[in-house]
Amino acid sequence: MPVDATYLLQLTLNGLMLGLIYALIAAGLALVFGVLEIINFAHGELLMVGAYVMAFALPALGGQYIPAMAVALLASALLGFVLYHGFLARLRDKDFERSILVTMGISMVLLYGCQYLFSATPKMVNTEFGFAGIAVGSIKITWTRVIAAGLAIMAFAFLWFILFRTQFGRAMRAVSINREAALMVGVRPQSVARNAVVIATVLCGLAGAALAPIHLVQPIMGQFLLFKAFALIIIGGLGSMSGAIFAGLALGILESWIGGFFDIIWQEVAGFIVMMAVLLVRPQGLFGQAAVRTG
């Protein structure tokens, strides 16, 4: 069958937008895994909280996008701070199982707490932009999507700058590469872990807040995305940030194409099929390092 170029471009742009959201979530999950060596099961709910803050801040601020986004990001940073000092800081080294239970508990409390407070009824929020957008040929993209994509790209540039150009971020990479060597050069592991959790929460909150004016906001929204994010960090290579971001973008585009040309049901499965294929062919993930020379 002939493929309409405009239709394909439309699908690709939609997929890119979705992929950026996936990449934000996966990057945060990979960062927390690398630095704290835990899997954060509450990661999806961090996104949901970001979306709810945006959904309440937007009408309160007269629909102004950027100020509402700033409120959502601030709230996310605060949430990350509380999450770390309230719970994660109390985990000891090698407390992997306990970390699963603790973060799962937090996930459930946030999920059902939110449902209790705001009901499970999906919320729709509008922004100052409404449905206005830009038109490229016959393709129309709403401003909310354009700005969301722009913010996500800025977030990645900022993240790269922090991780590779500042001592603050370099210390996060250092702890995830070799904890003992990080102590050797005077790093305080607790401060680095707190910084990583706050940054990861803000990335996730950004994803949620950017989704709020585009999709429905509901308590369960994070759950749908969490397991996909797990698949993404495995595809990318556990602990590899660039791998997680690349896998997120690729999955977004792939899902969009599949949804456009096949039954939509396959869209949800695609990521997991890729994950299983990667695990069979390249268990360390696309960007993972097989083994590091040790001496």
Place this chain on the structure above:
Amino acid sequence: MACALDIRALTAGYGDLPVVHDFSAAIEAGTVTTLIGGNGAGKSTLMRALFGTCRLFAGEIIFLGVPIERMHPWERLAHGIGLVPQGRCNFASMRVAENFKMACYSLQRADHDRAIARTLQLFPALKPKMSVMAGNLSGGEQQMLEMAMVMVPSPKLLLLDEPSLGLSPKMQQDVFSMARQVASIGVTVLMVEQNAHGALLASDTAIVLELGRNVLAGPANAVIRDPRIRLAYLGERSTERLS
């Protein structure tokens, strides 16, 4: 010579298990001291106790007149104590230059370049390797890199845990002469070594540790001749090498 490090009745270990018992020693400034002892004697635990990365049960550690036993590792680093742990301890997937940058973590930003340049004068072999991934260096180069990284903030006490482990005899000699060179600029060096013979030849003082206790301490050239030590740690071949 002044006493740089005074360890008094130190008991340290992991969890509820003390490994080092009631250990006391006084180490003079600007000397090289080697700690020898069999497997499980508590040598590495003692090094960790001095840097603050294992549990302290009792005792005091006085470094240049300041009690440090309650300090965190980063506070001890700020007081001039550097530890090169056993095994590979660098950032394998960072380039050597970035490893040096991380080694500056405890310094002010304005001092980074100067500190790195000064350390490279001591370790010139690392200069051409700056853009190599640390994990791709040879074992000996990685050991040099780790010593260099700890030297970046100019420690006054350098703790080396098995610096010659897994290295060729030539590289082992290089590591020991590096320890002497570091001591010659006024740094106190305390090292743990399996290669007791090579390490003792490069040392001023030796401490023998057995089952977590200090059983013998003295000038390295006397310890190396002690018949009990020769039998336990040096083997017969050392007789020929000495003569």
